[in-house]
Amino acid sequence: MTAPSPSWVAEPTVEVRAVSKWFGQKVAVSDLTCSFGPGVTGVLGPNGAGKTTLLRMLVGLLSPSDGEVLVLERDPRRSPGVYRSLAMVPEEDAVYGFQTARQFIGYAAVLSGAGPGSVERAIAAVALEDAADRPISGFSKGMRQRAKVAAALVNDAPVLVLDEPLNGTDPVQRAHLIATFRRLGAEGRTVVVSSHVLAEVERMADRVLAIVDGRLAAAGDVAAIRRAMTDIPYRVRLEADDPRRLAAALLESGVVESATVHGRILAVEAGDLAGLGRSLAPLARSLGIRFTLFEPEDLSLESVFRYLVRRR
Amino acid sequence: MRAFGALLANTLRQLLGGRRVILLALMGLLPAAVMALLLADRQLAAADGGGREAFHQAPFTILFFIVLPVVSLIFGTAALGDERRDGTLSFILLRPLPRSMLASAKLLGAWLATLAVVGTGAVIMSVVLGLRFADWGTLGPLLLAVALTSLSYVSVFLVLGYLTQRAVLIGLLYAFVWESGMTTAVASLATVSLMRIGLSAYAGLVPSAGTYVEDLLGVVQPGAGGAIAKAVVIAALAVASVAGLLRYRDVA
Numbered sequence: 001m002t003a004p005s006p007s008w009v010a011e012p013t014v015e016v017r018a019v020s021k022w023f024g025q026k027v028a029v030s031d032l033t034c035s036f037g038p039g040v041t042g043v044l045g046p047n048g049a050g051k052t053t054l055l056r057m058l059v060g061l062l063s064p065s066d067g068e069v070l071v072l073e074r075d076p077r078r079s080p081g082v083y084r085s086l087a088m089v090p091e092e093d094a095v096y097g098f099q100t101a102r103q104f105i106g107y108a109a110v111l112s113g114a115g116p117g118s119v120e121r122a123i124a125a126v127a128l129e130d131a132a133d134r135p136i137s138g139f140s141k142g143m144r145q146r147a148k149v150a151a152a153l154v155n156d157a158p159v160l161v162l163d164e165p166l167n168g169t170d171p172v173q174r175a176h177l178i179a180t181f182r183r184l185g186a187e188g189r190t191v192v193v194s195s196h197v198l199a200e201v202e203r204m205a206d207r208v209l210a211i212v213d214g215r216l217a218a219a220g221d222v223a224a225i226r227r228a229m230t231d232i233p234y235r236v237r238l239e240a241d242d243p244r245r246l247a248a249a250l251l252e253s254g255v256v257e258s259a260t261v262h263g264r265i266l267a268v269e270a271g272d273l274a275g276l277g278r279s280l281a282p283l284a285r286s287l288g289i290r291f292t293l294f295e296p297e298d299l300s301l302e303s304v305f306r307y308l309v310r311r312r
Numbered sequence: 313m314r315a316f317g318a319l320l321a322n323t324l325r326q327l328l329g330g331r332r333v334i335l336l337a338l339m340g341l342l343p344a345a346v347m348a349l350l351l352a353d354r355q356l357a358a359a360d361g362g363g364r365e366a367f368h369q370a371p372f373t374i375l376f377f378i379v380l381p382v383v384s385l386i387f388g389t390a391a392l393g394d395e396r397r398d399g400t401l402s403f404i405l406l407r408p409l410p411r412s413m414l415a416s417a418k419l420l421g422a423w424l425a426t427l428a429v430v431g432t433g434a435v436i437m438s439v440v441l442g443l444r445f446a447d448w449g450t451l452g453p454l455l456l457a458v459a460l461t462s463l464s465y466v467s468v469f470l471v472l473g474y475l476t477q478r479a480v481l482i483g484l485l486y487a488f489v490w491e492s493g494m495t496t497a498v499a500s501l502a503t504v505s506l507m508r509i510g511l512s513a514y515a516g517l518v519p520s521a522g523t524y525v526e527d528l529l530g531v532v533q534p535g536a537g538g539a540i541a542k543a544v545v546i547a548a549l550a551v552a553s554v555a556g557l558l559r560y561r562d563v564a
């Protein structure tokens with residue numbers, strides 16, 4: 001794969017080649033080609049987009065129905081030895097409640113063949129020192145997440161795959177974990193982080209892969225994805241005493257791209273939300289129309305991604 | 313070797329650490345309790361060979377027909393089934409360890425847990441006989457029989473526990489319909505009975521086990537060597553099967 005593409009990096013450590021995965025009739029990932037290299041890459045997508053399926057294929061927990069996944073040029077399904085260089089924080093609560101955090105991380109260290117001192121380093125990396133000797137069963141969701149992250153860090157793997165690692169964490173924990181992931185990426189490790197929260201990914205990742213309905217919707221640095229998102233017209237609900245006249249005036253002025261009237265409610269689509277805001281009041285005033293509502297509809301990540309998919 | 317030890321220790325902690333072990337331990341003591349009650353019958357105790365005869369009937373039946381299959385089933389299916397249910401299977405799979413090592417550690421853990429529960433009851437049962445009649449000839453053979461039958465059961469149930477979430481129900485049907493029912497009713501099926509692997513070793517080492525044990529064996533020839541070989545082969549097949557499943561089966 002030499003053709004320049006935003007979904008492919010120059011020196012990949014993880015390669016996903018034309019991978020599809022289906023469960024019965026349901027296609028979870030469809031013909032996906034991408035790669036990951038040193039630094040933090042965010043895998044972004046709404047719930048059910050196929051992020052977890054992709055990440056589980058990266059680490060060999062799921063086999064692709066078609067295509068191939070290589071980690072450091074090896075198929076993780078066939079070479080358990082690759083787990084010396086590959087670690088994952090799964091989305092599920094993969095912890096033993098009867099262990100303390102130190103025992104849990106120590107267990108991961110022994111099973112991974114990690115060197116001496118690795119347990120204490122991993123505990124320090126997630127700032128879990130104060131709770132390290134408490135049973136995990138009494139941990140909050142956020143603390144369990146940190147224990148899982150520590151268990152993944154214990155063998156200094158150069159490739160880390162983290163599935164929604166910030167779930168359940170409080171803002172302080174989140175900031176600490178984000179700083180940890182950024183540091184690991186800066187050290188030259190390949191860090192793949194999934195999230196359905198755009199703001200989190202923006203803070204963590206230099207590069208983003210956006211996945212919708214199992215397909216790659218967009219790839220590139222965060223700024224590029226943002227630019228792609230500004231192409232989406234904003235939907236705004238207005239309430240006015242004469243919505244039909246207001247709609248005609250807005251369309252004529254070119255401030256909105258479309259307008260639909262339902263009773264007193266006027267739904268418009270505008271490419272420039274700020275421009276609409278600036279123009280609306282003077283226009284309404286000049287027509288003698290009173291408007292009582294200006295409500296931009298939720299621009300959820302899901303709707304953004306659906307737009308990106310439609311645009312493909 | 314350190315990793316194998318850690319896997320084994322964690323498996324034992326998982327299996328023996330929960331509340332279910334209290335119930336299973338009480339069940340494990342049932343044959344010994346029945347043996348003690350039988351020996352309280354003075355007439356039976358006074359009869360020539362009455363102690364050993366009593367030993368080979370109700371306590372033996374409870375041990376081999378109920379306690380052994382149930383305890384083996386619970387521990388055998390839980391060894392990997394609990395990891396899958398609790399989401400920790402990915403934790404052990406994402407380690408640079410041969411899948412055969414994971415399977416062996418799980419099998420050994422489930423077997424040792426079963427032995428700890430059932431073996432204790434079997435030892436007490438034999439000790440009761442030994443203390444009352446100075447008859448210690450059953451202790452070693454009974455432990456071997458329990459070890460071989462439980463190894464065979466646990467091997468099958470380990471695979472079952474990984475394959476399906478309804479392993480306990482299927483295992484109970486297998487133990488009570490197939491092992492206790494079919495292979496006892498149809499003499500020719502006795503050769504494929506897991507329970508009779510241990511019984512054949514026992515009968516080979518205790519020639520005076522009596523007609524009850526001979527009837528149970530049916531067409532199976534007594535002999536410890538053959539029984540050990542059978543149990544080891546079944547365990548090896550189970551390890552190979554589970555290792556293959558861990559390697560190729562998706563962990564969704």
